[in-house]
Amino acid sequence: MAEVSIKQFSETLNLSVDKLISQLNESGVKGKTEADTISEDEKRTLLNYLKGLHGEVAEDAPKKVTLRRKQTLNLSAGSGSGKRTVNVEVRKKRTYVKKPETTEEVVEEVIEPIQTEAVVETPVVEEVVVETVSETPVDVVAEEVPEEIMPKKIDKTAAPEIVAAPVAAKEDHSKAAKKAKDQKHHDSRKKNDGVDGPKGKAATKGRSFNEGNGNGRRPGKGRKGQADKRHVAQLDNEHGFQKPTEPVVKEVKVPESITLAALAEQMSVKTGEVIKFMMMELGTMATINQVLDQETAMLIVEEMGHKAIPFTEITVEDEVVNQEYHGATVTRSPVVTIMGHVDHGKTSLLDYIRKAKVVSGEAGGITQHIGAYHVDTDKGGVTFIDTPGHAAFTAMRARGADITDVIVIVVAADDGVMPQTKEAIQHAKASGVGIVVAVNKMDKETANMDRVMQELVAEEVIPEAWGGDVQFVPVSAKTGMGIDDLLDAISLQSEMLELEAPTEGPAKGVVVESRLDKGRGTVATVLVQSGTLKKGDIVLCGMEYGRVRLLVNDAGQSVEEAGPSIPVEILGLSGVPVAGDEMITVESERKAREAAVFRQGKFKELKIARQQKSKLENMFNKMAEGDIQNVNIILKADVQGSIEAISDALTKLSNDEIKVNVISSGVGGINESDANLAIASDALIFGFNVRADASAKRIIDSEGIGLKYYSIIYEIVDEVKRAVEGKLAPDIQENIVGVADVREVFKAPKIGLIAGCMVTEGTVKRNNPIRVLRDNVVIYEGNLESLRRFKDDANEVNKGMECGIGVKDYNDVKVGDQIECYERVEVKRTLD
Numbered sequence: 097m098a099e100v101s102i103k104q105f106s107e108t109l110n111l112s113v114d115k116l117i118s119q120l121n122e123s124g125v126k127g128k129t130e131a132d133t134i135s136e137d138e139k140r141t142l143l144n145y146l147k148g149l150h151g152e153v154a155e156d157a158p159k160k161v162t163l164r165r166k167q168t169l170n171l172s173a174g175s176g177s178g179k180r181t182v183n184v185e186v187r188k189k190r191t192y193v194k195k196p197e198t199t200e201e202v203v204e205e206v207i208e209p210i211q212t213e214a215v216v217e218t219p220v221v222e223e224v225v226v227e228t229v230s231e232t233p234v235d236v237v238a239e240e241v242p243e244e245i246m247p248k249k250i251d252k253t254a255a256p257e258i259v260a261a262p263v264a265a266k267e268d269h270s271k272a273a274k275k276a277k278d279q280k281h282h283d284s285r286k287k288n289d290g291v292d293g294p295k296g297k298a299a300t301k302g303r304s305f306n307e308g309n310g311n312g313r314r315p316g317k318g319r320k321g322q323a324d325k326r327h328v329a330q331l332d333n334e335h336g337f338q339k340p341t342e343p344v345v346k347e348v349k350v351p352e353s354i355t356l357a358a359l360a361e362q363m364s365v366k367t368g369e370v371i372k373f374m375m376m377e378l379g380t381m382a383t384i385n386q387v388l389d390q391e392t393a394m395l396i397v398e399e400m401g402h403k404a405i406p407f408t409e410i411t412v413e414d415e416v417v418n419q420e421y422h423g424a425t426v427t428r429s430p431v432v433t434i435m436g437h438v439d440h441g442k443t444s445l446l447d448y449i450r451k452a453k454v455v456s457g458e459a460g461g462i463t464q465h466i467g468a469y470h471v472d473t474d475k476g477g478v479t480f481i482d483t484p485g486h487a488a489f490t491a492m493r494a495r496g497a498d499i500t501d502v503i504v505i506v507v508a509a510d511d512g513v514m515p516q517t518k519e520a521i522q523h524a525k526a527s528g529v530g531i532v533v534a535v536n537k538m539d540k541e542t543a544n545m546d547r548v549m550q551e552l553v554a555e556e557v558i559p560e561a562w563g564g565d566v567q568f569v570p571v572s573a574k575t576g577m578g579i580d581d582l583l584d585a586i587s588l589q590s591e592m593l594e595l596e597a598p599t600e601g602p603a604k605g606v607v608v609e610s611r612l613d614k615g616r617g618t619v620a621t622v623l624v625q626s627g628t629l630k631k632g633d634i635v636l637c638g639m640e641y642g643r644v645r646l647l648v649n650d651a652g653q654s655v656e657e658a659g660p661s662i663p664v665e666i667l668g669l670s671g672v673p674v675a676g677d678e679m680i681t682v683e684s685e686r687k688a689r690e691a692a693v694f695r696q697g698k699f700k701e702l703k704i705a706r707q708q709k710s711k712l713e714n715m716f717n718k719m720a721e722g723d724i725q726n727v728n729i730i731l732k733a734d735v736q737g738s739i740e741a742i743s744d745a746l747t748k749l750s751n752d753e754i755k756v757n758v759i760s761s762g763v764g765g766i767n768e769s770d771a772n773l774a775i776a777s778d779a780l781i782f783g784f785n786v787r788a789d790a791s792a793k794r795i796i797d798s799e800g801i802g803l804k805y806y807s808i809i810y811e812i813v814d815e816v817k818r819a820v821e822g823k824l825a826p827d828i829q830e831n832i833v834g835v836a837d838v839r840e841v842f843k844a845p846k847i848g849l850i851a852g853c854m855v856t857e858g859t860v861k862r863n864n865p866i867r868v869l870r871d872n873v874v875i876y877e878g879n880l881e882s883l884r885r886f887k888d889d890a891n892e893v894n895k896g897m898e899c900g901i902g903v904k905d906y907n908d909v910k911v912g913d914q915i916e917c918y919e920r921v922e923v924k925r926t927l928d
């Protein structure tokens with residue numbers, strides 16, 4: 097806590113400077129002036145002194161906080177003019193003892209004795225004290241009793257009011273203050289409960305209104321409260337502190353954590369009062385911005401005379417995500433992912449099953465690729481995820497979508513276990529999903545089932561035939577041999593899983609594929625997991641939402657609904673969701689939109705955090721601090737030679753503390769799989785003379801992956817080297833300023849080849865260097881010879897405009913190429 101001056105502290109305490117100084121003197125903190133600061137220790141000394149003065153225990157003793165609750169009931173007895181109303185007051189007192197060393201709280205309940213004229217114990221569950229407050233014929237109350245003296249009608253549900261404890265005016269101040277303090281716990285609410293003010297007779301012995309505030313006014317809301325408050329304040333000022341009093345009991349919602357200032361605002365009191373209260377009652381020095389936990393905040397609220405209601409903040413998103421899924425459950429089809437080494441026949445197998453089981457069964461249906469399809473077999477339905485490969489599986493799992501029930505590992509009988517087979521086994525084992533092995537290409541002469549079995553045993557995949565629990569099925573995607581057996585094996589495997597899902601209630605599913613279709617807009621393939629998704633439903637899909645305009649099944653037919661384990665395309669989303677995003681139906685579009693907006697906001701925060709982390713500079717800065725030991729790099733390049741050279745050079749930069757790993761490399765543009773791998777392994781992507789394709793760009797942008805393009809080997813190595821060494825010299829940053837698509841190529845007399853282009857991104861500038869890209873690979877680097885709009889020379893051409901480009905010293909531009917215009921900027925790098 098920052099030090100405050102005596103003057104500031106006196107203002108916080110609502111006390112004159114002189115009074116505070118004199119109290120400090122008395123407590124032993126001598127020689128303070130207005131401008132001096134007061135330390136925490138000095139405040140504590142003052143607090144202990146004042147507590148001693150109030151007859152309270154010193155600071156080290158357990159702290160006691162008392163909470164009271166009072167309820168008033170209205171009982172009627174008799175009838176007609178003899179009808180009597182008896183006000184019953186139930187009091188409950190709860191004392192928390194806060195021990196100094198521990199946070200343990202001892203809770204004891206005591207009965208508050210009330211001085212009354214007639215005390216009767218009633219058989220209520222809680223211990224009860226009943227006080228006869230008024231005896232008035234009910235019938236005459238409204239008309240005949242003047243408001244001034246009319247007993248306030250009791251509303252059983254009304255919250256009690258509070259005023260300060262009245263104290264006999266003639267008592268000397270110190271005595272009065274002591275009494276006020278003593279009686280605060282006993283009396284403060286008793287007089288303010290809204291049942292006081294009996295006609296001409298004090299409800300409480302020896303504490304009539306006249307005696308209490310000396311003005312004869314009935315205690316209640318408004319002026320009475322102020323009068324009492326003033327009075328007590330005056331008395332309390334003798335000691336510099338006054339118990340905060342509020343005329344209205346508020347229901348204060350207390351979240352899991354709240355700042356002191358926010359809590360004060362909720363109670364409509366000044367922050368100073370809460371600080372003072374905490375100091376006096378809890379012996380804690382608090383600041384305005386101090387965050388209080390729910391328990392402490394509730395204690396303060398209750399003790400300051402309000403009603404604390406604990407609550408956990410529930411966002412629309414929580415509400416939407418945690419909705420109940422109910423209804424009768426039905427057995428659902430298993431969801432199968434096929435994995436295996438390249439060329440072992442994954443696609444052929446999927447195609448064979450699809451052709452055999454879907455097209456034949458659905459005459460007229462147009463088979464289309466939607467990323468998943470459902471087949472019916474004699475043993476029941478099976479849903480195949482039609483995005484073979486580990487990348488898709490990893491991408492989904494990276495997003496927390498474990499949709500697969502069975503993994504089929506395809507191993508070519510003539511090739512055996514290969515690196516990606518091992519990888520597939522690892523993926524399957526990591527996900528805990530059951531395996532079925534399809535030994536493919538059994539039609540080939542060189543097929544060797546035994547060899548495959550032996551090699552898989554070495555990978556701890558033991559066939560049933562050899563006493564293990566994995567079914568091995570010999571198949572041929574070429575001849576169709578064993579395909580039915582494979583489907584049977586899948587059904588058997590899934591029977592053991594007892595797959596069930598509710599068919600009613602809100603639908604829930606996972607996005608398997610998504611794209612932006614020119615004619616149809618956003619198209620997402622969703623695999624429904626539970627409930628039934630219907631046309632017209634409102635859905636929340638990752639960060640997108642919308643009303644389902646159309647549902648299309650895997651045969652290209654429009655359908656009305658889709659139940660568990662059925663894949664369907666949905667149209668009508670606000671944007672393109674990402675594979676692996678969860679889809680849920682939401683009752684209203686407003687809620688769906690709010691949840692989507694909330695997620696977008698949250699995502700931005702995450703993205704910023706990730707971007708910060710994935711920036712090369714930050715990565716290396718962190719390394720300098722010794723945080724990061726491994727730097728993972730995915731390297732894509734135009735030719736194999738560059739990959740080898742760069743990989744070698746980068747790996748050699750590793751030292752004892754830092755390891756530079758090129759975890760994946762390859763020839764060609766940066767694709768979706770590279771981007772997913774970067775997410776999964778927290779890697780940076782380096783593109784050497786290659787660019788990211790559209791889908792990779794989408795992931796890179798949305799996930800904030802670190803991506804850098806280079807065209808000179810020594811630059812890439814040098815930059816990493818400098819960064820590793822922590823010498824972040826000024827950086828030459830390359831910015832792509834414009835991209836133009838080549839639409840036509842024609843020969844102009846004297847000038848040479850002219851590319852008729854459309855600028856698709858940014859601005860193409862006459863004087864900037866350019867590169868020619870073919871299929872996302874750089875094929876030429878140079879400058880512009882000419883840039884023309886119609887017949888005129890132009891310095892710049894903006895996005896959406898056509899232009900003619902002549903590339904200097906290059907005559908091989910073709911339709912479909914891209915001309916990328918870039919600039920080099922020197923960016924000063926700093927270590928922070």
Ligand SMILES: Nc1nc2c(ncn2[C@@H]2O[C@H](COP(=O)(O)OP(=O)(O)OP(=O)(O)O)[C@@H](O)[C@H]2O)c(=O)[nH]1
Binds near residue numbers: 439440538573
């Ligand atoms: N003889 C024979 N050839 C097969 C069989 N299954 C697949 N092939 C052939 O093997 C080659 C690779 O098959 P794909 O289905 O493309 O293999 P894949 O595992 O999907 O390959 P990637 O998609 O590249 O990973 C193709 O030439 C197929 O015709 C089979 O059962 N018998």
